Amino acid sequence: MSYLDDLYQEIILDHSKKPRNFKELSDANHKADGYNPLCGDKVSVYLKLEDGFVEDISFMGSGCAISTASASLMTQTLKGKSLGEIETLFKNFHNLVTGKSSASTELGKLAVFHGVSQFPVRVKCATLVWHTLQAAIKSKPETVSTE
């Protein structure tokens, strides 16, 4: 069970059960929806960007433990980060979950996802929210309706 223990670490289970920043953001100016047709995981990322910095970020959706925890921990990590820092983090995170490199220090709590690299079919679960975040950043800035 060691690979499994690595995958389902306490912190991941905790965030999957009690996701943080799990809400719509009423003053978000960027939003995108992500969907993994293979497993039906859905995630929406709400982002408030000010001068290239993340003022606030949240998510909604439904998915497996890995995708929910990934979204929760991502939103926690990214508050206050610049777009440049986000780009680096995503690259490091992607390398981590695909087993290309071990955790860098700036990943912080996100390092718990290293276990995903032993489960190639689950990489998409961990990265869905990141891809959705990228789409949100690229989306036209506007007031996102939360109706």
Next chain:
Amino acid sequence: MIVRTGQQIIASGRYQTLNPWLEVEKIREDFPIFKEKIYGKPLVYLDNAATTQKPQSVIDATIHFYSRDNSNIHRGVHLLSQRATEAYEHARVKVQRFLNAAESREIIFVRSVTEAINLVAQTYGRKHVEAGDEVLISAMEHHSNIVPWQMLCEEKGAALRVIPINDDGELLLEEYEKLLNSQTRLVAVVHLSNALGTINPVKEIIEMAHQWKVPVLVDGAQAAAHLEVDVQDLDCDFYAFSGHKLYGPTGVGILYGKADLLDSLPPYQGGGDMIRSVTFEKTIYNVLPYKFEAGTPNVAGGIGLGVAIDYVNEIGLSNIAAYENELLSYATEQLCGIPRLRFIGTAHQKASVLSFVIEGVHAHDVGTILDQEGIAVRTGHHCAQPVMARFQVPATARASVAFYNTRDEIDVLVKAIHKVIEVFK
């Protein structure tokens, strides 16, 4: 949502006792894949609804064809071509007998159920469905029995109507009756649901449609491996199944159609083999079944399917059904004792399939943990997203049994599910 528990299903006493004639341990030796170890553990293959494993005889038949008989069919005077043609046409007769079709020309080799349904949509559908007409399907169809009809209806300005199901996953026949009308051009329903395990009363469904002179297509993708099928007794107009779900090779499937009906339809694809004569002015189409079999078919696959049918016949579908029923009953009983586990699909008439969700655990996480124990189950929407929407779940885990599965394997499954619950406590 009211969902009948497994206990109640068993209490209704519909299961038979273990069939003593099925020597499963011996049967398992016919399937080389069971020698495979998964992460060092024995393979527990419970994903039979996705595809079934292949007995050695089917594998050997494919090897034999390519190493001894390989050549194209229906077009050579040379000996190899004769041998290949004979073997392929012999397989057609085996399929005919398997379905109890009246004639072998009613058996059309296709690639899969998916292609069979598209064939009917593009031939029967194109010819008979017009603006304002209706095509009737059910709420438990696989995407392959939804999308071809949607495409047709969109093209023709026709409407797709859906027979609803109840919370147990059973078709509402009284609603079906109300949906049938003079605009209905075709009914297309699944015989055995891959997502819920429901066995539909197809004979009754067909009889009701015929009162409106509406033909019926039955999707037998799952049924062919688990239920005895007699197309004449059912009086169905079209019946489709895939070889790979019947212990045969992938890439070969069957469309049965009543000869008169098939004869009246335009061809599906154009090309070689489906013609009698071609000039640039006019082409005369070939007779059944070749009219619908354009191009070089999957010859080895067809022959392999014939051998798979031989294998199934040797054990006997009634023995298989009895054994699997008992195993399904045992599995239902074992699983329903697990806290937080809920079945999706609790019809009175079921076969092979156990779809379930565990409260607080996504199906994918269930799948990953079971996989680590060597257990293959399917997790996700099972190509039946409308079914998931109907039961308001994003996905389910699905164990589907075949005659080579055992009670011991069910015990391994149950233990692994307890592990899932332990991880996600």
